[in-house]
Amino acid sequence: MLKSIFQKTLYEKRWMLLAWWVGIFAMTLLTMSVFPFFKDSGFEEMFANAPKSLQGLLGDAASYKTVAGYVDQQIYSLRIPMMTIIMAVVLFVGVGVSDEDRGTQETLLSLPVTRSQVFWHKFAAASVLLAIACTAAFVAVLASFPLIDGSMSLVDLAAATFGCWLVSMVFGSLTYGIGAATGKRGLTIGAASGLAFGTYLISSLAPAVELLNSWQKLTPFYYYNVPSIAQQGLRLSNMTVLLGATVVFSLAGLFVFRKRDLVRD
Amino acid sequence: MPVAAIQFKHTTKHYGPDRGVFDLNFSVPRGQIFGFLGPNGAGKTTTIRMMLDAIRPSNGSITLLGLDSRRDSLALHRRIGYLSGDMEMDRRLTGRQYLEYVANLRGNVPWAKIEKLIDRLDCQTDKKIAYLSRGNKQKIGLVAALMHSPDLLILDEPTSGLDPLIQDEFQKLMREHKAAGKTAFISSHVLSEVQEVCDHVGFIREGKLVDVQPLNSLQRKSLRKVRLTLSRPNSKALKGLKGVHDLQIHGKEVSCNVTENFNGLLQALAKLQVKDIVIEEASLEDMFRHYYQESDNA
Incomplete structure (x- = not known):
């Protein structure tokens, strides 16, 4: 069972994964269950009368009429990515810098394993855990189809889930990279959460605030759901940017981690 | 001339002008049990962390079993057994799970050998490590350090939480380790901890090695x-x-x-x-x- 660092990390985080999976599933299913209300209400007119800046924040009103549009606006635009990004920060702090903080990283590194092995095994395990958590949204949307009497393309749904995982991985690897480079738990949590919140704020306000327009290209959110994955599928260039950022943050973290002293309180 | 098991060459680790360890320059021949003594904060743990490549010397080098502690750390860690002074182990695993995990990472450690050590040290292996007393954690840590019959044991305060019977068993294990021609580096601030098993003793204070003496000459000088x-x-x-x-x-x-x-x-x-x-x-x-x-x- 505990044959490698990868397996042991999965084993240790199994209850955490279950809690997040159930949470994401419940949140998604609950959101999906109110789709008929959105579809049949006069939401479009209400949107049309709203100020332009607010319309920018709320998205496309017409898309609330279709399952794919609703899934995009209500599931994958904000709620679920926020949950999976928070999970990514917590998870990557837990497998990386928290182990160093407790001193278990040092005991592990006294065994015949290299720093790179420890780094990649834990990274791979956390990536798998995050991917499994993201499937909760996919399964919940699927489970909601009989309830709402509607459906959407499963390929687009899977693509949106993949995109959600990828944007969460950007913040996960950023967290992991900062933790690996500094060995400081508080600093890592503060910096990663601050960057996640800051970039989200820029990205969500950019449609309404002209000043932020040029800044939004610096945020991972810009490359995540623009245009909507659930309605228009994955865009390779966007995915490449997110994947590239994940690789760069991880490698930068590993580069410093291999050279620096382990931190001990 | 046989290669020393442990060789510090002008090894320094600075944490500021007055903190760290400074110009450690000594060696320990193979087959010896070496006691490394000093009060809390003297630099014992810093020295051990450098030996394990958890931290890197600011100057100088450390050679263990003829290999460089930094460059050859992977090869060295196969031949080293380490017990941490603070018993930092994976708290969510049971003692048995932890030992299985360590054995898997080490590879080729027969479980029968681990069982034998568990029996000798009377370990509690069915409880989660988080719920074990310091002494019981220490016993699990000792089994993890000894399971692969390492050529070099590095033990940080190994017996401070053990009851007298288990301390006796620990001393027997150390004598067997020495009889097999292997080396141990035991750090402690409790002198009685090393008195029974050590051949040589080094004193460290404020990061500087005060003296290295054979234990019997110390007693003779006495x-x-x-x-x-x-x-x-x-x-x-x-x-x-x-x-x-x-x-x-x-x-x-x-x-x-x-x-x-x-x-x-x-x-x-x-x-x-x-x-x-x-x-x-x-x-x-x-x-x-x-x-x-x-x-x-x-």
Whole structure:
């Protein structure tokens, strides 16, 4: 069972994964269950009368009429990515810098394993855990189809889930990279959460605030759901940017981690 | 010439101008049990962390079993067994799960051998490590350190939480380790912890190695503890005598430590009425203090 660092990390985080999976599933299913209300209400007119800046924040009103549009606006635009990004920060702090903080990283590194092995095994395990958590949204949307009497393309749904995982991985690897480079738990949590919140704020306000327009290209959110994955599928260039950022943050973290002293309180 | 098991060459680790360890320069031959003694904060753990490549020396180098502690750390860690002083182990695993995990990462460790160590140290392996006492964690840590019969054991305060019976078993294990021609580096601030098993002892203080001595020469050189009862109080006759240290006079009761030469004390006592005298071999604790005072005076 505990044959490698990868397996042991999965084993240790199994209850955490279950809690997040159930949470994401419940949140998604609950959101999906109110789709008929959105579809049949006069939401479009209400949107049309709203100020332009607010319309920018709320998205496309017409898309609330279709399952794919609703899934995009209500599931994958904000709620679920926020949950999976928070999970990514917590998870990557837990497998990386928290182990160093407790001193278990040092005991592990006294065994015949290299720093790179420890780094990649834990990274791979956390990536798998995050991917499994993201499937909760996919399964919940699927489970909601009989309830709402509607459906959407499963390929687009899977693509949106993949995109959600990828944007969460950007913040996960950023967290992991900062933790690996500094060995400081508080600093890592503060910096990663601050960057996640800051970039989200820029990205969500950019449609309404002209000043932020040029800044939004610096945020991972810009490359995540623009245009909507659930309605228009994955865009390779966007995915490449997110994947590239994940690789760069991880490698930068590993580069410093291999050279620096382990931190001990 | 045989390669030393442990070789520090002008090894320094700075954490600022006054913090760290400075210019460690000593070696430990193979097949020895080496005690590394010093008070808390003296630099023992920093030294061990450098040996394990958890931190890197600012200057100098460390060679273990003929390999560079930094460049060859993977090969070295296959041959090293380490027990951390703070017992940092995976708290969510049971003792058994943890030992299985360590055995898997080490590879080729027969479980029967681990079971034998578990029996000898009377380990509790079915509970989660988080719920174990310090002593029980320490026993699990010792099994993890010993399971692969390492060529070099690095133990940070290995017996501080163990009960006397298990301490005896630990000493037996150390004697077996030495008999197999293997080396151990044991750090402690409790001198009795190393007194039973060590061949050589190094004293570290404020990051500097004060001295390295064979244990038997220390005992031979030896500090003797002397307690006297005089017939009449005499506070002047024993003051300033050669070889007499830590003199304390409370009326007729006198105590002091004497190093190497008793002549001065005996000549002074010949002029006094002595009702009772007890001469004991000083503990390493006293020697330890004595060394520090000497280095302070120097």
